Amino acid sequence: MTDLDRPIAVLGAGSWGTALANAIGQKDRAAVLIDRDAERARTMAQTRENTRYLPGVMLSPHVEVTADQSALSSAAAILLAVPAQQMRGALRAVAALVPPGTPLIVCAKGIERDTGLFMTDVVTETVPHAIPAILSGPSFADDVARGLPTAVSLASADLTLAAALAQDLSSPSLRVYHGDDVRGVEIGGAAKNVLAIACGVVYGRKLGESARAALVARGFAEITRFARALDARAETLMGLSGLGDTVLSCGSNQSRNFAFGEALGLGVPVAQASGGKLAEGAFTASALLARGRKAGVEMPVCEAVEALVAERVTVDQAIEALMTRPLKPEA
């Protein structure tokens, strides 16, 4: 366990950051939730509710809400719960406040679009004196905030640290497994979002449950190929952050990525399909595809999602392209 006298800080007070801070608070451990918006932080501190991102969930009394980023200086560990494309900017703004050796646990699921970098690499570039870790797995913020049970995976290159952090974050309703396959855990979280969009499209276009199941299986096969090519472990992909989160996000429109795909399948234009919510896979698709090409990995499902999001193809053209690929061995 990390130093219990020091709080765990959460940077980013959206749905996931708020849910994680509350999960820590419910264990009677002090959490500091940092909202970049001072007015919103003040209101949340008073009302004890994040009405915009997590309405109906009352914050534990052990959660302090603030806009003062200097709280990061005394944290035992920092959870990074901002969207992937905002991670670099958010980290640059606080880098000088993070003491050397502080664990920075990425809770975002995505790849940086402009650089193709995974989130822990962005941490290493922007806050080189910190220790990067990654947390990912099947966990809708709303479920976790309400204390419904689930299990997730936390990885750091230092297995002892990963075990300590997992202990810190675990509770009777949130089981945190640990490991050292950082790349495997972050690939699972980032890639499942792209697959969830594809499954949403199939659902919205009313192609049937058989089509969705076939897509999950083929999509998961390409993610696993990609992971192997990047020296991640296939077993990691079979775990919570890969298979677990794929099962969750590819089968429910509670997933914003699935819901975004569903809207595309129903014919809603890309610009309106997210309904103002975050659909990380829409940004990650192009970066994932580019990294796959660089590694010599064929990723047809990701390719279809990327082309759809870029509006180079229609839904029917994307589906036809997938169905008319040359037949080949299943592996």
Ligand SMILES: NC(=O)C1=CN([C@@H]2O[C@H](COP(=O)(O)OP(=O)(O)OC[C@H]3O[C@@H](n4cnc5c(N)ncnc54)[C@H](O)[C@@H]3O)[C@@H](O)[C@H]2O)C=CC1
């Ligand atoms: N919501 C969920 O169920 C889960 C989300 N995640 C991941 O967590 C990440 C964040 O997602 P959500 O919290 O759901 O998004 P959200 O849209 O609910 O909230 C995003 C939050 O980040 C803040 N933010 C944006 N840019 C910032 C910056 N530069 N500095 C500080 N704060 C900034 C926003 O003000 C907002 O509070 C995503 O990568 C998502 O994939 C992971 C697991 C579950």
Ligand SMILES: O=C(CO)COP(=O)(O)O
């Ligand atoms: O990552 C998540 C659940 O594990 C949340 O999924 P969405 O971002 O698609 O809502």
